[in-house]
Amino acid sequence: MSTTHVVILAAGKGTRMKSAEPKVLHQAGGLPLIEHVLRAADSLSPATTVVVVGHMAERVQAALGKRLGLRFALQEPQLGTGHALLQAEPHLAGAAGTVVLLSGDVPLLRPATLKALVDRHLASGAAATVLTARVSGPHEYGRIVRENGGIAAIVEHKDATPAQRAIDEINSGIYAFALEPLFDALRSIGSGNAQGEYYLPDLVGIYRAQGHTVEAVLLDDSREILGVNSRRELADVTAILKTTRNEELMAAGVSIVDPATAWIGPDVAIGPDTVIHPNVYLEGRTRIGSGCVIHAGVRIVDSTIADGAIINNYCVITESLVASGARIGPFAHIRPQSEIGEGAHVGNFTELKKTVLGKGSKANHLSYLGDAVIGERVNIGAGTITCNYDGTHKHQTIVEDDAFVGSDTQLIAPVTVQKGAYIGTGTTVREDVPSGSLAVSAGKQRNIEGWVAKRQSRGPKSETRSPRSEARDPKS
Ligand code: UD1
Ligand code: CA
Numbered sequence: 114m115s116t117t118h119v120v121i122l123a124a125g126k127g128t129r130m131k132s133a134e135p136k137v138l139h140q141a142g143g144l145p146l147i148e149h150v151l152r153a154a155d156s157l158s159p160a161t162t163v164v165v166v167g168h169m170a171e172r173v174q175a176a177l178g179k180r181l182g183l184r185f186a187l188q189e190p191q192l193g194t195g196h197a198l199l200q201a202e203p204h205l206a207g208a209a210g211t212v213v214l215l216s217g218d219v220p221l222l223r224p225a226t227l228k229a230l231v232d233r234h235l236a237s238g239a240a241a242t243v244l245t246a247r248v249s250g251p252h253e254y255g256r257i258v259r260e261n262g263g264i265a266a267i268v269e270h271k272d273a274t275p276a277q278r279a280i281d282e283i284n285s286g287i288y289a290f291a292l293e294p295l296f297d298a299l300r301s302i303g304s305g306n307a308q309g310e311y312y313l314p315d316l317v318g319i320y321r322a323q324g325h326t327v328e329a330v331l332l333d334d335s336r337e338i339l340g341v342n343s344r345r346e347l348a349d350v351t352a353i354l355k356t357t358r359n360e361e362l363m364a365a366g367v368s369i370v371d372p373a374t375a376w377i378g379p380d381v382a383i384g385p386d387t388v389i390h391p392n393v394y395l396e397g398r399t400r401i402g403s404g405c406v407i408h409a410g411v412r413i414v415d416s417t418i419a420d421g422a423i424i425n426n427y428c429v430i431t432e433s434l435v436a437s438g439a440r441i442g443p444f445a446h447i448r449p450q451s452e453i454g455e456g457a458h459v460g461n462f463t464e465l466k467k468t469v470l471g472k473g474s475k476a477n478h479l480s481y482l483g484d485a486v487i488g489e490r491v492n493i494g495a496g497t498i499t500c501n502y503d504g505t506h507k508h509q510t511i512v513e514d515d516a517f518v519g520s521d522t523q524l525i526a527p528v529t530v531q532k533g534a535y536i537g538t539g540t541t542v543r544e545d546v547p548s549g550s551l552a553v554s555a556g557k558q559r560n561i562e563g564w565v566a567k568r569q570s571r572g573p574k575s576e577t578r579s580p581r582s583e584a585r586d587p588k589s
């Protein structure tokens with residue numbers, strides 16, 4: 114049984130975000146901020162993980178409800194970080210070992226850093242170990258005050274003297290604590306400071322006065338402990354996550370034409386020799402094979418794209434499967450539960466929803482195919498529409514192998530076009546079409562001879578009538 118426990122602080126108001134959403138649920142790099150923190154925490158295989166919630170607690174708790182084994186402590190009202198950690202005490206009653214304290218708004222922390230922090234903490238036998246970093250320029254962080262090399266206290270920016278503000282070593286807000294003296298010491302923190310809050314960093318001074326050892330671990334890359342307090346910092350963190358992700362993928366053999374504009378989520382997998390063009394968004398559990406080309410402006414969510422498929426510009430593909438060698442777009446919309454077969458083509462301005470398009474079939478232009486099962490080697494002519502909805506229910510269209518559906522066809526579901534049948538252009542298909550037959554429904558064409566000349570001789574008054582209405586109703 115592990116003796117590492119994790120507490121994540123997420124009760125604060127996040128005032129500087131100016132948001133109706135809880136801060137820790139804002140997304141960066143395809144995940145809510147707190148999910149990044151939870152993943153880092155998972156790397157420690159903790160015995161207990163407690164999230165301290167307060168401001169919009171139900172929202173945060175609901176968003177994390179799917180995560181098993183997570184415990185929540187309610188901090189109400191929010192009186193500062195020291196008070197926040199104290200709320201986790203009931204969940205850790207009787208436990209021993211180390212508490213690693215994380216902030217729900219510090220999402221870039223790497224597992225290796227956490228491991229190093231815990232290792233150093235255990236090796237030194239300290240009561241508290243603080244993760245610190247050096248930053249340049251003015252910051253709102255707590256400053257690390259050292260004496261004889263060791264850490265003596267942490268002073269919050271708002272409480273610091275000018276000399277203390279000049280210190281460039283700052284508190285990351287990430288700590289490892291020995292559990293045994295922790296909660297009693299937390300109770301002795303006061304709130305006599307600029308913000309009237311119970312500051313967790315005050316524990317350092319308290320421990321020092323009590324003769325406990327406090328250690329500091331200085332990080333090499335200060336970007337790792339960037340906290341998100343504003344939209345600006347959210348964008349900074351998002352940009353760093355994107356760069357890191359793209360570098361990983363390029364190192365694994367994926368070509369990214371413009372890494373500045375490729376947005377690829379942490380759970381997306383891409384095979385080698387796939388080329389990602391600019392302004393592409395790959396989200397959720399998307400899987401892309403090798404040798405694919407994803408052209409500019411494409412968004413793919415929770416979908417699987419097999420080897421060698423080509424997704425042309427400006428397609429949106431959601432919860433669908435695209436088999437190898439298929440070609441989609443430009444400007445295609447593939448909606449949930451669709452499957453595009455091997456070598457099939459979906460062309461411009463074509464929308465699929467809950468539709469299977471079989472191997473080698475083509476729907477190249479301007480079609481809506483919903484709730485349809487389309488066999489292999491089928492041609493779907495331009496402007497074909499499945500009329501799948503009667504206002505109450507959705508109905509299915511089946512088009513069997515080798516059928517040919519002419520342009521501008523409406524398939525009124527439920528309906529089946531059997532193997533190899535032909536549908537003439539402009540047909541409204543209301544009944545099943547048997548194998549081997551041709552279905553046509555348009556009336557016989559009538560040409561009205563001399564109509565144009567007659568219209569012109571009628572003079573200016575009748576010119577207000579459109580030739581279309583004349584053609585529709587020539588007798589009136
Ligand atoms: C805190 C530290 C500061 C450090 C910085 C690093 C304190 C007093 N200061 O400042 O030394 O340099 O983090 O990012 O700890 N929270 C609660 N309940 C509360 C208050 C805060 O759960 O009552 C949570 C917040 O939701 C947040 C975290 O604690 O996740 C940090 O709080 P925040 O107000 O952002 O502290 P900082 O001003 O950033
Ligand atoms: Ca913060």
